[in-house]
Amino acid sequence: MAMKQRFAVQHGDVFPQGAFLKGEVEPVLDFQAGKRADGSMPQQLDKDTGLPVWQVVILDADDTAGKKDTAITVKFAAKHQPVPPANDTPFPWTPVEFVGLTALPYVEYTGGKNKEGQDRTRITWSYRAESMVKPGENPARKPAAGAAATKAA
Numbered sequence: 001m002a003m004k005q006r007f008a009v010q011h012g013d014v015f016p017q018g019a020f021l022k023g024e025v026e027p028v029l030d031f032q033a034g035k036r037a038d039g040s041m042p043q044q045l046d047k048d049t050g051l052p053v054w055q056v057v058i059l060d061a062d063d064t065a066g067k068k069d070t071a072i073t074v075k076f077a078a079k080h081q082p083v084p085p086a087n088d089t090p091f092p093w094t095p096v097e098f099v100g101l102t103a104l105p106y107v108e109y110t111g112g113k114n115k116e117g118q119d120r121t122r123i124t125w126s127y128r129a130e131s132m133v134k135p136g137e138n139p140a141r142k143p144a145a146g147a148a149a150t151k152a153a
Contacts, residue, residue, distance in 0.1 A: 011101050
């Protein structure tokens, strides 16, 4: 069986310490298309579904994440702008959990050459989700292995 390029992942596998929405949900602009008559750029459409693409910037709460891995973009293909959960914390960042999260690895050129004369690269990730909810309200969430064992006892 061939593995698809984009594959399903659990929110907790990608963001084990949690994720926080920074800013607003924004349309992804299509820079490959020409400008509209008014000079604005059209919104990008998903290649598979034809739906508009939206994005959010997420702060990964993992203290061990490097600075390039702390702010992550997650995209959505949706007819209407996704609505984040209400922020009922005293902080400016909204805790979120992603439903239907998928990942796509790719190689990113980071600039310059290493001491062997090879291009500097790293594997990085592109994320997509179906929706976002308040942490703990993901209907597709798998229980932790310890929780399943505790319930069985």
